[in-house]
Amino acid sequence: MASTTPQLPTSPTSSGEDNFTTQSNGHHPGHHPGHPRHAETFDGFENRVDTGFKSLKRFAHRSRKSTHTSLQDWAVREGPYQRYVRELVAAGWSNLQDLQDYLGGSAGQHNETVSVLDIRTDKKHHYPDIKTNFELKNFMDTNQRPADTVRLYMAEYDRLPSAELIETFGSGLQLDPRFFQWAIHSKGHVFTPSQRHRAPYVTLGCGILDAVTPSTTDVEKFKVLVYIRRDEKSAETGWTGLFLFSSRTKINMSIQLLLDPPPFPASIPPVRPEFKSFRQLYIESFEFVDPSCAVKSPFYVVSNLLRLDCFCWNQVVTAIREQDVKVGGISDTTIGHAEEITKTLSIVERGGSLSWHGTNEQVAKEKQDALIEDLKHLVDQTKLMWEIRDKMNSIRKQNSDARWTALTNAFTYLFAPVTIISGVYGMNVSEISGSSSNPNIWQFFVAVAIFNVCVVLALSISTWIRILNKHGRKAHFWEVLGYSMGKVGSK
Known part of the structure; x- marks a missing residue:
C-alpha cells in the first residue's frame, strides 16, 4: 500500500502565497523523499506564529469596538431630566x-425614605414607605393621582438628595430645576426676590436641639423644601405637594404639644414616648387635618409644618437664654438663628408663595394669623436675647476695665515710695548738696502742700456749682470734698 504524507494545517485567513502548495503525490517540488522535511516543519511553525499575531490584532480591534459601544450605551442611559438640565445650561x-x-456625578442612595399620602375631601390614605428609587419610580408609573385628590410626597434623606431621586421626581412631576438647585445647597445665584416670592416652592430653615453633643445649646440645622404643583391653574381641588427633608435625626417629641389639651373630664389614652424624625412628626399631624380644607388650600396643609418649625425654634431660643443666665454671659454664638426665624416669618406673611392657591380660605387665614403672632413673638424674644447679651457684654467690658484700672493703681502705689525717694534725693537742696546757696528741703514740701490745697479747692468749687445747676440744690461739704478727693459716687 502506497503511503501518503499528511498535509500541515493551514489558517483560513492566510493568503494563497502563505499556503503550502503540494503535488498530487504529496511531495513538495524539489524535495527528495529520502531527506528529512525540516524546512516544511519550520515554515509551518512560522505560519502558526503569524496567524497568532493576526488573531491578537483582531481581538484588540474587537475590544476597542466593544468599549466604544459601552460608552454609547452609557450615554443613552442619561435620564430625560438630566438631559433637560444639560440642554438648559447649554442654552444659557x-x-x-x-x-x-x-x-x-456618582450614583448612590443617601438613606432615603419616601412617604406618600393621598387626601380627598372625605378621607386620607397613607401608602407604605418607599425605600428605593426603583420602588418610587414604579409607584409613580403605576399609581396615577386622581383629579380630585391631593397627593403628598415626603422624602427624607441625609443632607443631600441622590441624583436618582432628583431624576425621578423631576421627570415624574415635571418640576422646575431651580427647586433642586436649592436642595443641593448650590452657592450660585438662583433667584431674584420677585422670582423667589412667586415661585411655587419655598425653603424653610429648621433647627432642633442636638442631643448628641454635650452642650445643651448646640443646634442641628437643616432645610425643608416644599413644592406645590397644580395640573391646571383653574382647578380648585387636586394638586401635588413635594416635601424634601434634609435630615433623618430623631427627636423626642410628641405632636400633641401643638394641640390644646382636652378638658378635665375627658379620658386620655397613654402615649409611649418615641424618637421620631421631623418627617414622621409632620405625618402624624395629619391626624388633626380636615381633608375638605386640605384639598382647597396648600398653605393649610403646610401650616402644621410651620408650627412644628416654630415650636422647635422656640425650644432652641429658650434653651440658649436659660444657659446665658446660668453661665452669666454668652453661652452660644447662635449665628443665623434669628435670620432663619425672620425668613420663616416672611414666608408666612406671604401665605407660603404668592403663586399658591387657596390662601384666602377662612381656615387658611386663621392658621396664618396664629403663625404670624407666634413667629413675631419668637422674633421679639430673639431680639430681647441679643439686647440682654449686649448689656451683659457692656457690663463685662466695664468690669474688665475696672480690673485693669485697679491693677494699674496697685502698680502706682507700689512704685510711689520709690518715685518720691528718688525725686527727693535728686533735688538740689542744701541738706543734700551741702551748699547754702540752694533752697531748703522744707520749702519743697510746703510748695507741694499749697499746690494740692489749691487743686482740691478748685475741684470742690467746680463740683458744688455743677450739683447746684444740675439738681437745683446745694451740695454738702463732705459730698463735695469726697468727690474732689476721688470718691466718684459722691456726686
Missing part, C-alpha cells in the same frame, strides 16, 4: 451648572 441658564454637575 448657567445658574443650573451646579445641578448639572451633581446629576452627572
